[in-house]
Amino acid sequence: xxxxxxTIENLGKRYTIGHQRGVDEGMRHVIEGxxxxxxxxxxxxxxxxLQDVDFWALKxxxxxxxxxxxxxxxxxxxxxxxxxxxILSRITVPTEGRVHINGRxxxxxxxxxxxxxxxxxxxxxxLNGAILGMTREExxxxxxxxxxxxxxxxxxxTPVKRYSSGMYxxxxxxxxxxxxxxxxxxxxVLAVGDASFQKKCLGKMGSFxxxxxxxxFVSHNMEAVRDLCQRAVWLKDGRLNQDGKSxxxxxxYFNSFSDTLSFSCTNPDYGLTIRKVLLRNDRGQESSxxxxxxxxxxxxxxxxxxxxxxxxxxxxxxxxxGSCFTSNMLLDGHxxxxxxxxxxxxxxxxxxxxxxxxxxxxxxxxxxxxxxxIVPYQEVASFSVVGDLSEYGYKGDFLTxxxxxxxxxxxxxxxxxxxxxxxxxxxxxxx
Amino acid sequence: xxxxxxxxxxxxxxxxxxxxxxxxxxxxxxxxxxLVRYKQTFVGxxxxxxxxxxxxxxxxxxxxxxxxxxxxxxxxxLLVLCGMLPWQFFSGAMAESGNSLVANSNLISKVYFPxxxxxxxxxxxxxxxxxxxxxxLAVLMIWYRFSPPAAVLFLPLFVILMxxxxxxxxxxxxxxMVKYRDFRFIVPFIVQFGLYISPVGFQSSVVPQQxxxxxxxxxxxxxxxxxxxxxxxxxxxxxxxxxxFAIADVIVLLVSGFWYFRKTEQTFxxxx
Numbered sequence: 001x002x003x004x005x006x007t008i009e010n011l012g013k014r015y016t017i018g019h020q021r022g023v024d025e026g027m028r029h030v031i032e033g034x035x036x037x038x039x040x041x042x043x044x045x046x047x048x049x050l051q052d053v054d055f056w057a058l059k060x061x062x063x064x065x066x067x068x069x070x071x072x073x074x075x076x077x078x079x080x081x082x083x084x085x086x087i088l089s090r091i092t093v094p095t096e097g098r099v100h101i102n103g104r105x106x107x108x109x110x111x112x113x114x115x116x117x118x119x120x121x122x123x124x125x126x127l128n129g130a131i132l133g134m135t136r137e138e139x140x141x142x143x144x145x146x147x148x149x150x151x152x153x154x155x156x157x158t159p160v161k162r163y164s165s166g167m168y169x170x171x172x173x174x175x176x177x178x179x180x181x182x183x184x185x186x187x188x189v190l191a192v193g194d195a196s197f198q199k200k201c202l203g204k205m206g207s208f209x210x211x212x213x214x215x216x217f218v219s220h221n222m223e224a225v226r227d228l229c230q231r232a233v234w235l236k237d238g239r240l241n242q243d244g245k246s247x248x249x250x251x252x253y254f255n256s257f258s259d260t261l262s263f264s265c266t267n268p269d270y271g272l273t274i275r276k277v278l279l280r281n282d283r284g285q286e287s288s289x290x291x292x293x294x295x296x297x298x299x300x301x302x303x304x305x306x307x308x309x310x311x312x313x314x315x316x317x318x319x320x321x322g323s324c325f326t327s328n329m330l331l332d333g334h335x336x337x338x339x340x341x342x343x344x345x346x347x348x349x350x351x352x353x354x355x356x357x358x359x360x361x362x363x364x365x366x367x368x369x370x371x372x373x374i375v376p377y378q379e380v381a382s383f384s385v386v387g388d389l390s391e392y393g394y395k396g397d398f399l400t401x402x403x404x405x406x407x408x409x410x411x412x413x414x415x416x417x418x419x420x421x422x423x424x425x426x427x428x429x430x431x
Numbered sequence: 432x433x434x435x436x437x438x439x440x441x442x443x444x445x446x447x448x449x450x451x452x453x454x455x456x457x458x459x460x461x462x463x464x465x466l467v468r469y470k471q472t473f474v475g476x477x478x479x480x481x482x483x484x485x486x487x488x489x490x491x492x493x494x495x496x497x498x499x500x501x502x503x504x505x506x507x508x509l510l511v512l513c514g515m516l517p518w519q520f521f522s523g524a525m526a527e528s529g530n531s532l533v534a535n536s537n538l539i540s541k542v543y544f545p546x547x548x549x550x551x552x553x554x555x556x557x558x559x560x561x562x563x564x565x566x567x568l569a570v571l572m573i574w575y576r577f578s579p580p581a582a583v584l585f586l587p588l589f590v591i592l593m594x595x596x597x598x599x600x601x602x603x604x605x606x607x608m609v610k611y612r613d614f615r616f617i618v619p620f621i622v623q624f625g626l627y628i629s630p631v632g633f634q635s636s637v638v639p640q641q642x643x644x645x646x647x648x649x650x651x652x653x654x655x656x657x658x659x660x661x662x663x664x665x666x667x668x669x670x671x672x673x674x675x676f677a678i679a680d681v682i683v684l685l686v687s688g689f690w691y692f693r694k695t696e697q698t699f700x701x702x703x
Contacts, residue, residue, distance in 0.1 A: 015701065086700065090437060090543040093697040099437040113541045116463055118470045123463075130459040131542055133452075159470075 004102060005183050005214040006065040006088065011097035013058040013083050013238075057083040058094070058238045065216065067103070067182075070209040072225035072246055073218045074253055075235035081218045084235065085109060085187050088216065103182035103214070106133060110187070112172030117161040121152060121171055124160055128175045142178045150174035170197060177204045183214040202228070222250050223321030226404075250320060254358030254382070263380040270367070270374045271305035272339070277363065277380040291387040292409075292426035296349040298361055298381065304339040310368040311339055314377070315347055318360050319407040325349070330370070353409050353426045354385045355402045392426055446545065446693075453544045460552035464527075465559060479563040483519060487511050490632040500633045505663050506575045512568050513662050514631040514655045516561065517593045521600075521651060522622040524557035528601030529618050533608050536703045546696050547689075550605040554598050568662075580664035589657035592681050596650045599684025602692045609695070609703050630655050635673065644672055650684070653677025 058080040065071055073081050086092045088099060089107030114131040115124050125146055129139040139146075147153050150171040152163075160168055186205070202224060209215050209228060219225050225232060225246055232246035234253055242249050266273040281287045282295035290296055298315055312335055314328040327347050329335045336345070364377035385407075389399050411425035435445060469475045487508055494500045495507035502510050528550035532539060535549050572579070608614040629651040630637075638646045646652055653673040 092700045101435040
């Protein structure tokens, strides 16, 4: 028991949906309800119960996190990750179950919580520090370190509303990075800032993890989870689906996509239904398994009840570590002049230069004015690339490492000191 | 090593300990509000003098000169200012703390700290304005060569009552506003209405004797009477009933406000 940092027992959180009428639960309804209550209670008690829909954002979640463990929490949107973090950081209370936290805890659900636009950088360091739970004395002590980390020393007395978004994020993360808790909870904070700053943040988190602190890390960036965390917890529909070594969990997380049913969605405002999105190989067969160098055909079946003028479709192929490649009408400009009625649209990616790993396909559909998103960017299909790399001329001793490599391989050529050359490409007919 | 237990229902035990741990946040939030308040204004902090000054002039002219209300031999501007001091504190503190949770919803939904710090520090912010206005009153009293009676020693009692009633009402409104934004419209109404039903521009002795007790249900009646009694002396009869009512009101409002706040606090992040 003593080496447990966080013990979660049967945790559940229920939200009631449908109880709220309209946008806000106005007082008029309550007063109206109170006046009508004597009558209404007789009549509509059953009806009312039907209106209120209970939704368990989290249910029966139990697990124990040991001191010094770095745990990644993964799962799709709406799987309950954020709810779990909110409960652990005590922003909201659970409906059932209990959590025992052993140690000084700090949580970062957002970078720059409580920053005030009108205040200067210096003032915001104090304000933000206090909100995150530091004492004034602690902030004074770490002030110079924070300023140095943020790299904004010369703008310290400028209101943050004049900062660029990069400066803002750097300052905010600098304050957060100097919290000194025993347990740290982080939610996707790294999704902001430029690449070099993200690297710095990851480095800081890595050193935090190495110094024996307990870290809970929620992210969609599987590469970051795999690099930082030994253990991963996979939440699915509010339940704990799997818990174990992060590599194993991430792999089965990706594998799970190939079992799911075909994607479909409807946007009633535009009268557009995406009926299904299929992946086909170069022989035209539906498939979720491809070989390196195969053609990948993404086939989108739609049904447009209303005419949609010049829509913009973008596709992205993503691996565990993020985007690999994309096709985007916003860039190439080859937009359909309109969509109307039922139809099919395909995009063929020629000779996919991908190593044997798991991938997902994301899609977005925007209206002609770019601003209005008809189908938001989301996962529509997934596939895995399989194959024996030795068939492609690979002859390394560590071919299994391909599973963790950067997935995209464009043709390249080695020229060695002895004058020999070697061409490498993920296409079968090259050799 | 600090231990935290999160459980469905209650977190009572940790509440006071957390409040102590986050005690500096009272100060930081009030400091923020004060810093921000007069940013990008020309007159700056001068506003906390100008507002009571202008209101005092208007009320003196309306009630003292035009309405010819009695002043018990005291300068009418002083009489008005003694009433305005607690009243402006109350209306400001109530409005600010009532709105404070919604105004800080980004904090509420993203980070933990005892929520009660937010409305309380709003009341503290208003108290700073009160102190500035109090200096203004002192200057005015010197100007009129008016020295306060010995009863001034009881002034802190009324300051505490004033603080309590503002916080009590503020807690109620803050917690209710999270769920019912209707209070956005109700608060300015209370402020406007309250100025007339509280003895700000006139003495409460103007109210006919048979209505006095009912009138005193308004806690501000007892508090404003008390302020005048302590600062200007009690030439007219002291309304002990009003003061007793004020004390009872403050206790009821504070206890119930705190109770309701604590009861709804846990759902703030879900509802806001």
